[in-house]
Amino acid sequence: MKRQIPLIIIMTLGFMFVAHSFIPHKISVDFFDWFQDWAKAISPFAVSLGIMSLFMVHGTKIKRKVPNWQYSVITLAGLIFTAFAGFAWGTQSGTPYMWLFENVQMPMSATMFSLLAFYIASAAYKAFRARSAEATVLLVAAVVVMLGQVPLGAMISKWIPETSTWILNVPNLAAKRAIMIGVGLGITATSLKILLGIERTYLGGGD
Amino acid sequence: MNKNVISFFNKIQNIDRRYIYIVVAFSIIIPLLIPFNSRTYVTKPTEDIYKKVDSFAGDENKAVLMSFTHDASTMPELFPMEVSVLRHCFERNIKVFTICWIPAAAPLVDYALNTAREDFDVQSGVDYCNFGYKPYVLRLPIMLGMGDDIAKAVETDSQGRKVENLEIMKNIKNYDDMNLVIDFAASGSALQWITYARARFGANIAAGVTAVMVADNYPYLQTGQLMGMFRGLKGAAEYEKLVDVFAAYESEDYPNGRPFSKEVIKETRVPITGDTVPYKYKKARIGMNAQSVAHIMIIFFILLGNIGYFITRKKEL
Amino acid sequence: MFEIISTFVAAFLTLSIFSFLYKDNPFYKFAEALLVGVSMGYAIPLVYENVFLPYVYTPIFLSHKFIIIIPALLGSLYMFRFSKNLGWLARYPIVFGMAIVGMSVPMSIHSSVLVQMRSAMLPIDGINTALIFIGTVTILLYFFFSKAHKGIYGKVTNVGIWFMMIGFGASFGYTVMARVSLLIGRIQFLLGDWLGLVR
Structure with missing residues (x-):
């Protein structure tokens, strides 16, 4: 029963949504309005999942004093202090909460991703090899597209941006379209599997 | 050897x-x-967005929605696009809404609005409105709900005001009026707008994406499901130039900006050295x-x- | 002065993360741990103000729509997700959110399959449309694994591989561009906002 009832709910609601896509009747509109109100009221609680999992992971690390457990203390302290700052002094600009966002969270998350520029340059040098005919085509397409995007490319020759646009509009388009059709069918199949109760991994383990 | x-x-x-x-x-x-x-060559996907946004100039019955689905990690590419679109809207008196779907995007919306509005006499709730942060799980319900009634779907703005009471909502009911949605994201999030807002309600969708996503979006561009696309930092640079050359242009003949023209954009070079253009508008x-x-x-x-x-x-x- | 200190903190944390490029070190570990904590902590008041207050508190306590108590209770079942014995209770809010995939059945077929197929079936009026047609069909055939890729069929699917390689090359070129752009953003911060060297 612990599985059946949720599955019945998803089947019923899911097929009502399928019907809602096709039938613009008042009942269908009312159903959607009801769903919106309920979904909105359920949604804030989802954040508790993230908080709990973070506390569980780092709490265990601290308790067991695993190597580098001190950093887990920093994570939890950061979490508690930031949340406290938001509740105590508000979330408007100029508050400690926003200061933390602007000077701690924002610069660090931006920098984290920018590290990838170094890695991709190093990979381009060490791993991007014309080992076969196919790899050579990939390499040439990449180089033309890279040159085509920057002002210097157009300065070298007007053919570079034009060839780059052609690559994107013709062979790339064909490749991405074929993959997209496959993915679209995959999404539809997965959605149907969820609605029919065949795909159940999202329910988690247990009975 | x-x-x-x-x-x-x-x-x-x-x-x-x-x-x-x-x-x-x-x-x-x-x-x-x-x-x-260096010369910025303007390409069609960016140009199409510019022309669409500009076609709403001074029209009380039309609005643009900017949807933010990214955090600070991809800001260098997406932020200049957002500031440029806002600048365009403020220059040309176009109603603009902003909404975001992840907590870390909320201050970025404010940051973009603050950066662009300081040069203009615009008022929240009248010329623009920030619907604020809405959780990602509500994205579909809200996206679909806006097809019938925007005010009902989003309910409150970022300042907690009832959206239906705001002056900006006059003549703006659903996607027929808020006819252009530009989704800024580092992922394929524009696909959701295409799948729901476009397929069901016929909204025009444009994407501001990081360069990683550009090649994948070409099929949508060709079918018209995406009416335009900002392609990474280059897209941002192109829009900066378009706004400089047309929307922010002032002369006796055109006191409030001039209309788009292919010849003009081709021939005009905007110097980025010197102080003619403020740094924030030429960063890309x-x-x-x-x-x-x-x-x-x-x-x-x-x-x-x-x-x-x-x-x-x-x-x- | 306050602004200088703030920018200094941001720059220090930026450099702490960059220090990982040399090798893993306590500065990087500190910054990483802090980032995870602050990011999560940041979401809590925001969700409370922007989601809990307007969608739960206001309807129940101010508008007296008491029916909203039911979804609120349903939502609070999320908290049992990590419980060994009561974990199944969290399935209720999860399925409620998942049900909307019902919409994606007709909608994804429309936007990712039908519209794309329609555009793939346009009359072939030139070399480019012919190439797009050949590319799309040969790649679709490549992903059809029920027939061995041998003989003429193998040659046809091989054409698909070439098209895909060009597509992946384009994606790689753009990926390089994206990564470089992000680094440019950070260096603009360090040189401009922090050191004041560019304006």
């Missing part, structure tokens, strides 16, 4: 990656420190200079790596 050449290539094949990192850093630092004027174009140098440097790395590979492989054979 000369032994010295082979041993040289052997050596540089196995060079410490940190030397490569230093070269990467300098290839970006130097062009940023010494800005130079200055960045594109560094982008040029970095691309050349990476292509050089690819070539050098491959030459080394072939020379050392020949020896092995």
Whole structure:
């Protein structure tokens, strides 16, 4: 029963949504309005999942004093202090909460991703090899597209941006379209599997 | 082949990656420190967005929705696009809404609005409105709900005001009026707008994406499901130029900006050195200079790596 | 002065993360741990103000729509997700959110399959449309694994591989561009906002 009832709910609601896509009747509109109100009221609680999992992971690390457990203390302290700052002094600009966002969270998350520029340059040098005919085509397409995007490319020759646009509009388009059709069918199949109760991994383990 | 050449290539094949990192850093630092004027070529996907936004100029019955689905990590690419679109809307008196779907995007919306509005006499709730942060799980319900009634779907704005009571909502009911949605994201999030808002309600959808997503979106661009696309930092640079050349243009004939013209954009060069354009409105174009140098440097790395590979492989054979 | 200190903190944390490029070190570990904590902590008041207050508190306590108590209770079942014995209770809010995939059945077929197929079936009026047609069909055939890729069929699917390689090359080129752009943004911060060297 612990599985059946949720599955019945998803089947019923899911097929009502399928019907809602096709039938613009008042009942269908009312159903959607009801769903919106309920979904909105359920949604804030989802954040508790993230908080709990973070506390569980780092709490265990601290308790067991695993190597580098001190950093887990920093994570939890950061979490508690930031949340406290938001509740105590508000979330408007100029508050400690926003200061933390602007000077701690924002610069660090931006920098984290920018590290990838170094890695991709190093990979381009060490791993991007014309080992076969196919790899050579990939390499040439990449180089033309890279040159085509920057002002210097157009300065070298007007053919570079034009060839780059052609690559994107013709062979790339064909490749991405074929993959997209496959993915679209995959999404539809997965959605149907969820609605029919065949795909159940999202329910988690247990009975 | 000369032994010295082979041993040289052997050596540089196995060079410490940190030397490569230093070269990467300098290839970006130097062009940023010494800005130079390079030409920004405007492409069709960006131009189409500009023309669509501009077609709403001064129209009380039309509005643009900017949807933010990214955090600070991809800000360098997406932020200049957002500021440029807002600047365009404020310059040309176009109603604009903003909404975001992840907590970390909420202050970025404020930051973009604050950056653009300080040069204009615009008022929240009248000329623009920030619907604020709505959780991602509500994205579909809200996206679909806006097809019937925007005020009902979003309910409150970022300041907690009832959206239906705001002056900006006069004549704006659903996607027929809020006819253009621009989704800024580092993922394929525009697909949701295409799948729901476009397929069901016929809304015009444009995407502001990081360069990673560009190639994947071409099929949507060709079918018209995406009416336009900002393609990474280059897209941002192109829009900056378009706003400079048309929307922000002032003369006796055109006191509030001039209409788009292919000839004008082709011939006009906007200098990015000097003070004619404020730094915040040319950040992407200055960045594109560094982008040029970095691309050349990476292509050089690819070539050098491959030459080394072939020379050392020949020896092995 | 306050602004200088703030920018200094941001620059220090930026450099702490960059220090990982040299090798893993306590500065990087500190910054990483802090980032995870602050990011999560940041979401809590925001969700409370922007979601809990307007969608739960206001309807129940101010508008007296008491029916909303039911979804609120349903939502609070999320908290049992990590419980060994009561974990199944969290399935209720999860399925409620998942049900909307019902919409994606007709909608994804429309936007990712039908519209794309329609555009793939346009009359071939030139070399480019012919190439797009050949590319799309040969790649679709490549992903059809029920027939061995041998003989003429193998040659046809091989054409698909070439098209895909060009597509992946384009994606790689753009990926390089994206990564470089992000680094440019950070260096603009360090040189401009922090050191004041560019304006």
